[in-house]
Amino acid sequence: MVYLDYAATTPLRPEVLETIKNALELDFGNPSSIYQIGKKTKRKISSARESIAKLLGIIPNNLYFTSGATEANNWAIIHQAQTARKLGKGNHIVASAIEHPSVRETLVFLEQEGFEITWIYPDENKHITLQAFEAASTSKTTGWVAMAINNEVGAILPTVDLGKSAKQLGYWFHVDGVQAIGHQLKTLIPYVTSLSVSAHKFYGPKGIGFLVYQPWETAMLLKPFIHGGSQESSKRAGTENTPYILGMAKALELSLDEAAETQANLFEINQYLIEQLDNSAITFAINGDNDSRANHIINLWLPGFSSSQLLIQMDLAEIFVSAGSACSAGSLEDSLILKAYYPDDSQRWQESIRLSFGNQTTKEDIDKFIVQLNLIKERNHSYGI
Template identity: 40%
Template sequence: MAEIYLDNAATTPMSDGVIDVITSEMKNDFGNASSTYELGRQARRTIDQARHEIASEINAKDNEIIFTSGGSESNNTAIFGVAHSRSYLGKHLITTKIEHPSVLNPMRQLEKEGFRVTYLNVDETGHISLDELKQALTDDTILVSIMAVNNEVGAINPLAEIGEIVKPTNAYFHVDNVQGMGNITIDVKKMEIDLLSVSAHKINGPKFLGFLYERQDLDLPSLIMGGEQETKRRAGTENVPGIAGFGEAVKELKKIDRNELQLKYQSFQQCILDELDNAGVKYQINGGVGQNVSHHVLNLRINGVSTTVLQTSLDLAGFAVSGGSACTAGSLEPSHVLIACFGEDSPRINESIRISFGRYTSLDEVKAFAEALSKLAVKRQAKK
């Protein structure tokens, strides 16, 4: 039985074009990009072409793109870099309660080092209050780190408005755009973004590769010390095949109309909700499906049915979805995102699943999933 994959917020399958580019590079372009002979120069040209492709996607300059091992490294580099290089200006940082662990854990570490962190609240749709952000900013604030799109409920934060608020202060504005890349359009200049993190495997590119956009006048310290790669900003021999594949993935997403893609995902959401309604299933939507959300994510509570039962039963039926909580070190821990949205005592915390679509998801797959979920929910809820 072929599995139907509906966990694209976790990772996406590499496109055929990306696989072809990576395979070709691995066979034919094995030179070290720091070498001066032709094989090395060719590798350098490959990297430069990909860097330009990526920079133009977010309206950045080529020299503002630093290749990294992925979103986590990019987030860590931005957060620790700003904190450690600008602590003389202040030791206050601002983020939200629903960030990815690669943002929250560095923040907690910095708290141990004497920094003060404000964690902004979110409403039930996963959105922050701009008024709360304004009130949290002080003369000591040196960094505001807020994700573009939440990975569990799809909430899109108002980046342009946040950028305008942060711009006149001493703080830099960092955006974790791992979930937003390919789903929404980002312009780092218009949105006054100073730092931005992206991971390749969320846009049908290779795993273990990402980039950090760093505004050219920031000059943050490197997280990884060693050679002088990436203009002395990220040591380590460049992954030329992976970078070439990353560039191809970005080239492909540029051909996709983001509005049409969101409409397609919205129709997938409605297909599932209609099926649940028609079957009389009791459910709740975690987050929203209206405005200011990326429709590639649908987080649902199926009343009275545990996340474990939902996820396991769907897995056995051939559907890959994510639980409403994250599995860490073998133990199932409550989702910090759902806790922030609804409170730690909400039944949603332990009765939710996340369904997430990608560019290769088909309507037939969604219909098959909706029918399976409805049958499972009706059967389980009937026993209550």
Template identity: 35%
Template sequence: MIYLDSLASFPLLPEVYDAMCESLKEDYANPSASHLLGTSAQEKIENVRAQIADRLEAFPSEIIFTSGATESNNLILKAHVERALAQGNIPHLITSAIEHKCILAICKHLESKGCEVTYLAPNNKGVVSPESVRKAIRENTILVSLMHVNNELGTINPIREYGKICFENEVAFHTDAAQSFLKTALDVEDDFIDALSLSAHKIGGPKGIGVAYFRDLRNKDLQPVIHGAGQELGIRGGTLATPLIVGFGAAVENFEPRYEKAPFDLLKTNLLDLLKSHGIEYYVNGEGQTLDSCLSITLPNIDVDGLLRSTKDIYSLSQSSACSAGSIEPSHVLSALGFDRARAAKTLRISFSFYTQAEEISKLVKDISYFREG
């Protein structure tokens, strides 16, 4: 199987597998227990918490472990809005039309609770302009939530500019950084970030573990989304999954050096050159500042649906994000860029891993050429 869907989930790193196997054998005690095995597990958890905080230029006390970025997004948005509603206010939240589907679903839910939401439109390159953020801020705006790297286009949004605008207007700024962590520059201080979401499986870690970062968490009066026995400062109840957290730490330690050395730019250039040499017309979506490890590409003269159906046992490929892949509707991201249903159906999302070979790209282009129309 040729895996070209790393934005959906990056292949598990071998160091992560080894670390988790060892933890599964050794760290069976409850980390909240006061005996030696419990405190040993808790120490490993705190080491990873500090490790992640260090990469974000945050404090360990600002890091909350969750089940993934979807839970983190729920925790962050709901905590901010529900606090404002409890104070008798009508809060206003700003996001964009091309956010991860979970953000859009959360916003729709919050609207039903009385929150006002503004959905900003991107430009034709898939980027939300900072000026549109500035213009959308109102007197009752409490939070701006805009992703760092788009999960379909790979476009890198100017979060530092968003964050500075929010800081100047005394509005909290949240970014979903699941696709950007350890792949491009990210610093909660320099980027004026007040809250942030991460997911381990986007960097070769295990599924089921993520992070919610809250600036100065101990001084916030936030309502928990999951009530429990006081774990994670009472914000997120439940026994912590030590092996998953240990795996997250192993991913943080080993992912970035490999990502920096991987020849993603050469793979992308090779793919586009081969399409051109085969006479295959294409359009790259979201051109500009993007991750080298992925691209969204429209092939107007190719039966993309036929390609995906006929080669599903050969390639791991998708037309959009994994969260939208089962939908009969076109990608909401592509729709926001002005794509009609027909054009969206001609679009592929290709994302590379550390194991992607040039020969696999050559085979893909050759197979694409078999599905010409007309």
């Protein structure tokens, strides 16, 4: 099998599996119980929180465990928008138009609740710029939203610059940090009021993630999202998912340890793919912002190939790629991200695929992908497809 869909999810690391298994077996005590085994579990959760906080350079109290990034995005954006409006600051938010559905649909929900959203589309150079955010802001603006790295085309957004400016202007600033790897997340920390992270993108389990919440002002302190018990400082009630919290802390530690090495490998894989495509008879173009693109995500326009057909034919050969975000691929809808970049080029929306790489990707995987692409091209040509 050739797995080229790490942006959708990553396999669990063996060390993480071990941590989870141990916790499932040994740390079954309820962290809220006051007897020894409960207290022991509580201590383990605290040390996982401290370890993640230390790795990222944040205060442990500013870290909230969630069921993943979708929840963290919903929580942070809705809370900040509503609190700022209640404080009389305004009801306007500026957001990039290439956000993940968990952010985009949260903002659409807020729009229905009377908020005004200005979407920033890629400019003629395919860039999402600070200037565009500044130009779109008005006296009613309270916050900005921009993802660190786009999950479909790998575009790196100028989140550090956006964060610096947002801080000066007094706006809350939410970043979906899901596709940012290791040190990229750390760099962002001083410039965000909120940041969402998902463990299954860095070889941790699915269904767990966290929100970093650090407002510029006390009036914006985080409000409870799930009401009930006193877990997560009484802000997200419900018995903690101890095994996955411990597994996520382990996964983050390991992926940060290897961040430099992984980046170097991803850079090489990315270059190698482009070279091999250049040397082949395949016509292709890179979608999105190729000047500022993460090494682990590449979205290719392959004129003459239908993306849905290509996905199926690759699948039959046990090569797993995607046509964009997993959700839009599942429902076979045109990608809103490609539409944002190429509003007048419907052919491109239907002839593009996403490849994403991770710590197990090799040049041999890329060779197999290219061989299969050529085979599919020949086969389709002989059937007149």
